[in-house]
Amino acid sequence: MHFDFDPDTESFANDPYPTYAWLRTNAPVYHWEKRDTLLLSRLEDLRTFLTHEQLSTDIADWEHHPGAQMFEQPGFEAWGSIVASSLFQLPPADHARVRKLASVALTPRAVRAMEDAVRATVERTLDDLIANGDEVVNIRHFAETIPLTVICDLFGVPGSMRAGFREFGLAVIRSVQPNLEPAVLSEIANGFTQGKALLEQLIEGRRADPNPPADLLTRFIEARDEAHRLSTSELMSLIFALIAAGSDTTVHGTCYAVYALLRHPQALAELQADRSLLRGTIEETLRWDSFGKIGLFRYALSDLEIAGVPVRKGQAIGGLMGAALRDPEAYDDPDRFDIHRENNASLTFGLGRHFCLGANLARTEMMKAIEILLIERFPHATLAGEPVIDHQNSIMRAMENLPVRLGADQGKARA
Numbered sequence: 001m002h003f004d005f006d007p008d009t010e011s012f013a014n015d016p017y018p019t020y021a022w023l024r025t026n027a028p029v030y031h032w033e034k035r036d037t038l039l040l041s042r043l044e045d046l047r048t049f050l051t052h053e054q055l056s057t058d059i060a061d062w063e064h065h066p067g068a069q070m071f072e073q074p075g076f077e078a079w080g081s082i083v084a085s086s087l088f089q090l091p092p093a094d095h096a097r098v099r100k101l102a103s104v105a106l107t108p109r110a111v112r113a114m115e116d117a118v119r120a121t122v123e124r125t126l127d128d129l130i131a132n133g134d135e136v137v138n139i140r141h142f143a144e145t146i147p148l149t150v151i152c153d154l155f156g157v158p159g160s161m162r163a164g165f166r167e168f169g170l171a172v173i174r175s176v177q178p179n180l181e182p183a184v185l186s187e188i189a190n191g192f193t194q195g196k197a198l199l200e201q202l203i204e205g206r207r208a209d210p211n212p213p214a215d216l217l218t219r220f221i222e223a224r225d226e227a228h229r230l231s232t233s234e235l236m237s238l239i240f241a242l243i244a245a246g247s248d249t250t251v252h253g254t255c256y257a258v259y260a261l262l263r264h265p266q267a268l269a270e271l272q273a274d275r276s277l278l279r280g281t282i283e284e285t286l287r288w289d290s291f292g293k294i295g296l297f298r299y300a301l302s303d304l305e306i307a308g309v310p311v312r313k314g315q316a317i318g319g320l321m322g323a324a325l326r327d328p329e330a331y332d333d334p335d336r337f338d339i340h341r342e343n344n345a346s347l348t349f350g351l352g353r354h355f356c357l358g359a360n361l362a363r364t365e366m367m368k369a370i371e372i373l374l375i376e377r378f379p380h381a382t383l384a385g386e387p388v389i390d391h392q393n394s395i396m397r398a399m400e401n402l403p404v405r406l407g408a409d410q411g412k413a414r415a
Helices: 010-014 017-026 043-051 077-084 092-106 108-112 115-130 139-154 159-175 182-208 216-222 232-263 265-273 275-288 359-377
Strands: 029-032 037-040 136-138 298-300 304-306 309-311 316-319 399-401 403-405
Touching (some): 092 108, 092 216, 108 359, 159 182, 182 232, 216 232, 232 399, 265 275
Parallel strands (some): 037 316
Antiparallel strands (some): 136 403
């Protein structure tokens, strides 16, 4: 039987799970001819894929990599320099060193100390969203503002820089989408150029400050390992990574969590009655309805095998996260949404040495967003229609619009 995998159709974006089920059963290692890529759909194989020492995250190791021509164009240099020093491109030894230095500032304990700041950001964002008195709002606008504002707050970005920093953040988020038009690529490049200049100014100003504020940027700057500190380019790449990975997860994870809970009113009522279920609810929504189509690719550093299938050096491999997280070999009744599920661990934040550095922060942002929106402020919110999903985005099922009728519970912005 011929099967044509096409993640860019509207039907797949709205409901990919029949396709995922077919792949798990009939072609768990599927050769996607259009992209000459192997796609994995079982959880056990994704675990191997994410931790395999002979699979690289550096696109330069791809056999079809076009080289750095795009970044050599005038105006694209800043984008290229930030990507070149990003965590995904660093050699293993440098990657381990940078992660070790940065992780101290993002431990669970450190992130718990940020909860009040995150809460304040979510409150302000929601107040701004409802300020016009609209009965129906687009939750995407709420969700996408939170991570960028939180990062500005945590890094002490002054008000005069915030508009430019937001443009940089939006450019970073857009840059992970493939096959963009030249005009869009130019807009993204401009955002990176502006962002690089702002980050250099922010970092150098903080280093020169004799009494720096005790924020996340200061902790990154002061982190040291023996004689080593993070360089300016490494600091910029860390901020890039936090925006690129953490922001996407917060934005889309929040949208899908709201959508799942409003479709399951009994689960929402149970959560509203017991906030201790918040962490499990976020994990279950990330598992049950994954926003990712194909996660970050890996590239074989040598000839090898995955699940008994040969992989040639330089070949691309992709993980179908949404398929793996509904694998019946890994989860009981995987198609059921259950916020009480004990085995709800997902691979949304990765695994092994490339586990998302900002995972604790992203989880906190999502938990606070759901807690404030659906428990404290608008417990009677309802869906006002079906979401509009960008089906042409081949990386993720991004909601462009999630219309929600908030109701009158806390309809007035707080003073």
